[in-house]
Amino acid sequence: MTVHFPEDAASDPGAAEDAATWRPLAEAARELVDLCVMSDVDAEEVRAAQADIEAAVARLRKVRRAQTMGMEYLAAGRRRPWGNPVIGLRNPIAPPLVVHSDPSGRVESDFHCGAAYEGPPGLVHGGMVALILDQILGHAVGAAGRPGMTGTLTLVYRRGTPLGDLRAEAWVDREDGVKTWAKARMIGPQGVTCEAEGVFILPRAVRERLGLPDGN
Numbered sequence: 001m002t003v004h005f006p007e008d009a010a011s012d013p014g015a016a017e018d019a020a021t022w023r024p025l026a027e028a029a030r031e032l033v034d035l036c037v038m039s040d041v042d043a044e045e046v047r048a049a050q051a052d053i054e055a056a057v058a059r060l061r062k063v064r065r066a067q068t069m070g071m072e073y074l075a076a077g078r079r080r081p082w083g084n085p086v087i088g089l090r091n092p093i094a095p096p097l098v099v100h101s102d103p104s105g106r107v108e109s110d111f112h113c114g115a116a117y118e119g120p121p122g123l124v125h126g127g128m129v130a131l132i133l134d135q136i137l138g139h140a141v142g143a144a145g146r147p148g149m150t151g152t153l154t155l156v157y158r159r160g161t162p163l164g165d166l167r168a169e170a171w172v173d174r175e176d177g178v179k180t181w182a183k184a185r186m187i188g189p190q191g192v193t194c195e196a197e198g199v200f201i202l203p204r205a206v207r208e209r210l211g212l213p214d215g216n
Contacts, residue, residue, distance in 0.1 A: 012078050022082070022090045029092035037115045086135040097168070099136060105144030105172030105182070107136055112165050123160040129186055129194050130155055132168055137182045137198040140170040146180045146210075148200035161186055161193040178202045178212055 032053070041049075065072060069083040069090070082090040087097050093116070101107040119125030134153055141148055170184035179199055186194040207214065 012073075012080065015080065019089060026088075026090045026092050030094075033092050033116050034114050037118075084135070086132055095132075097132065097135065099139045101139055101143035103143060103145075105140045105146075106169075107139045107143055107171070108167065108169045109136060110165070110167050113161075113163055115163065118163060120160060123162055124166075126157060126161075129157070129161050130196070133170070133184045133186060133194065133196040134198065136168045136170045137184045137196060138200065140172050140182045140184070141180045141198075141200045144172045144180070146172070146175065146200070146202060147206060148178075148180060148202045151179070151199040151201045153196065153198045155194055155196045157194050159188075159190070159193050162188050162190075164189070173197070178207055178214070 039046075067075070069080055073080045082088050084096075085091055085094050087099065088094040089096065095111045095113055095117075097109045097111045099107050099109045113124045113128065117124050117128045119128070130153065133155065134150055137153070138147070138150065167187040168184060169187065170182055173181040173183050175181070178201055180202070182198050182200065184196045184198070185192050186196075202210070202212065204214070
C-alpha cells in the first residue's frame with residue numbers, strides 16, 4: 001500500500017537551500033541513468049566513466065542518513081517527499097513529476113519518460129504507468145483534504161504508452177465515510193493510454209480531524 005499525504009516541504013525553511021544543492025546532483029544522476037541505457041561509446045570510455053562514478057560514490061558514501069528521507073522528516077513533524085520514485089527531487093529514478101492541483105481534487109502533470117522506463121519496445125513499462133497513476137491519484141485525494149492509503153488500484157490499459165512526453169490527470173470521484181474514490185488517466189500523443197481508479201482509506205489522524213468513525 002502507498003500512503004499519500006499533502007506535501008509540506010515548502011514550509012520547511014531549509015528546503016530551498018537544500019533543493020539548490022541536491023537537485024543538480026539528482027538531475028545529473030538522472031541523465032546518467034538514461035545514458036547507461038542509451039550511450040554507445042567504446043569500451044575504454046565506459047571504463048573511464050565507471051571510474052568517475054565510483055569516485056563520486058566514494059564521496060557521497062562518507063556520510064549516510066540513519067533513516068530514509070520520509071522517516072527522518074516525518075519524525076521532525078515535516079515531510080519532504082524528495083526520495084519518492086515518482087516526484088522525488090533527489091531520486092534519480094523519478095521522472096520526476098511536478099503535480100499541479102486545486103482544492104476540488106483535480107490534479108495534472110506533464111512529464112517525460114525516457115529510455116530508462118521502457119518495457120515493450122518503444123513503450124513505457126506497464127508497472128511504471130501504474131506507479132505514476134497511483135501517485136497522481138494520491139495527490140488528488142490529498143488536494144481534496146482526504147489523504148490516505150491506497151486500498152485498491154484498478155487499471156485498464158487502453159493502448160501502449162509511448163516513451164516521450166506524457167500527461168497524467170486525476171480527480172476525486174466520490175466519498176463515503178473513510179473511503180475516497182479517485183480516477184486518473186495517462187495521456188500520450190495519440191490519446192488516453194491507461195485509465196485507473198483507486199480507493200483510498202483515510203488514516204486515523206485524519207478521521208479524527210474530520211470527526212469520522214473508524215471502519216467502512
